[in-house]
Amino acid sequence: MVRKHLVSPWLRPVPAHTAQAFAAVRDAVETSTKPLILDSCCGTGDSTRYLAYRFPDAQVIGIDKSAHRLQRYRDSNTHNCMVLQADVNDFWRLAVEYGWQPIRHYLLYPNPYPKASQLRKRWYGSPAFPSLLALGGVLTVRSNWPIYVEEFALALKIAGYAASRQTLVDAAGITAFETKYAERGHRLLEMVCDLQQPLP
Numbered sequence: 001m002v003r004k005h006l007v008s009p010w011l012r013p014v015p016a017h018t019a020q021a022f023a024a025v026r027d028a029v030e031t032s033t034k035p036l037i038l039d040s041c042c043g044t045g046d047s048t049r050y051l052a053y054r055f056p057d058a059q060v061i062g063i064d065k066s067a068h069r070l071q072r073y074r075d076s077n078t079h080n081c082m083v084l085q086a087d088v089n090d091f092w093r094l095a096v097e098y099g100w101q102p103i104r105h106y107l108l109y110p111n112p113y114p115k116a117s118q119l120r121k122r123w124y125g126s127p128a129f130p131s132l133l134a135l136g137g138v139l140t141v142r143s144n145w146p147i148y149v150e151e152f153a154l155a156l157k158i159a160g161y162a163a164s165r166q167t168l169v170d171a172a173g174i175t176a177f178e179t180k181y182a183e184r185g186h187r188l189l190e191m192v193c194d195l196q197q198p199l200p
């Protein structure tokens, strides 16, 4: 599936709502001199706010498709942080088309879609995977499901990238889901891949 997606461009038209969301931030991103950090599927945006504090010289954009989750976003009072509602399947493709080059990209606690029949819904099994790769930057994925992290790393290897994996011990959650599952005793796994450094 990964190999198929790597060679077949995804031709699904971009819906108007995501095109509008992209257009609304495009100027701000393209005129900014700050490096860009994307927090895709940011949920309530806790991690977006955290990243804005951690990287004060960057411009951090959180993206989620759920208006309900985004409504719970608490503004950060930082100048370098925003969240917006969009479907990243389409947002990523627009960002690639317009030459965005985030230095870091976070995918924290993505929906696991654990059934085998749902593989295409996981980001590495999705037709959006090539756009995620094309955006580049240092990609960080966190999950409590080991298979998700292992398969993500395998998909990256198929695409020509090396990823490191580690278990975060006693890490403070930076998202609502991380915090919720840490409280239930789940281990938090992290995968990091520098998409600027393809394997030789």
Ligand SMILES: C[S@@+](CC[C@H](N)C(=O)[O-])C[C@H]1O[C@@H](n2cnc3c(N)ncnc32)[C@H](O)[C@@H]1O
Pocket: 040, 041, 042, 043, 044, 063, 064, 065, 066, 069, 086, 087, 088, 089, 107, 108, 109, 110, 111, 175, 176, 177, 178
């Ligand atoms: C398990 S939640 C994790 C949210 C947050 N990162 C956290 O850890 O608290 C997964 C999030 O992905 C978002 N999501 C799923 N598919 C998406 C898509 N195609 N575009 C944008 N957001 C999406 C959902 O709305 C949801 O907020």
